[in-house]
Amino acid sequence: MDLFVSKYINKIDKKGRVSLPSSFRNVLPKANRNEIILYKSIKTPSIEGCGIGRLEEIAKRINNLDFFSEDYDDFSTSIFSEIITTNIDKEGRFLIPEELKLYAGIKTEAAFFGQGHYFQIWEPNKGLKNTEDSRRRLLKEKKSLRMMLTQQK
Amino acid sequence: MDLFVSKYINKIDKKGRVSLPSSFRNVLPKANRNEIILYKSIKTPSIEGCGIGRLEEIAKRINNLDFFSEDYDDFSTSIFSEIITTNIDKEGRFLIPEELKLYAGIKTEAAFFGQGHYFQIWEPNKGLKNTEDSRRRLLKEKKSLRMMLTQQK
DNA sequence: TGGGATTATATGGGCGTCAATGGGTATATC
């Protein structure tokens, strides 16, 4: 499985360490299994994360923008300076930077939600509520959801 | 990781020394890990820096501008003639030239912002405000910051 | 197939190393 799926709630210890769920670790490429990137989610009070391979793709994309445009600086600043790389120790744990914990309201526990090619980290209660809300919103759009799920090809 | 990412705020001591963040030092090629170049940012009151290897890349960027335009001379002059090389000591610290400190309004603390292939040094408050402004511009103009971050391939 | 043995995961804690910072002193530049 090469996608981040399922959800897990792990504890943050006194040193601030938290285990990246084992199944998430296995999604990371063997070459860079000890480093991930984290950044503030744009739409929600949560942290998003993924392997560093993605960072190179992002860099490439930004490089294609006009270097002397204002957009270039805006993207470059909003992305590169806001992305945080963090190391995963031998036991599969990492540190969530204080600023990101504040942003997500995380204190003693972190809820990991697989999102396919990336994952989100939430304060557990907020995360669960967000899941319910998402589902509720989807069901309201019953028709389109059914189409999406059952449509062939 | 071969990109400048994240942000750090370091102190400038009485002698004017400031630590280049460890993760930034690691981006510099092992061959020239004790030397960086600094220059005034064209668009913002900040200092930009990178390894000396990037000089060629900067030259290329400028060359892509219309040679006969006013911009060409302006960029060429304001960047190349203003580039300053500075050495990094054994502890990873360097001196920010007085002229550049003045330009950026830096006094006792320097904020380092990763920008991918280069980095910026700001007076901390100005730098943080700039980050907010950048993000606000992107979101308001619906430029797809989210796409940039999550898009596949 | 049941139950003990082995392995993996999440978690806790000790300790050495490194990064950031401060300061003394030698060397150099003028």
Added chain:
DNA sequence: GATATACCCATTGACGCCCATATAATCCCA
């Protein structure tokens, strides 16, 4: 000699590495 800069050493706190334990999952064999 005065100022600036590089090298050396010291301190502090954070982080990485190592080891240990508990619980859960898996395996293995009679």
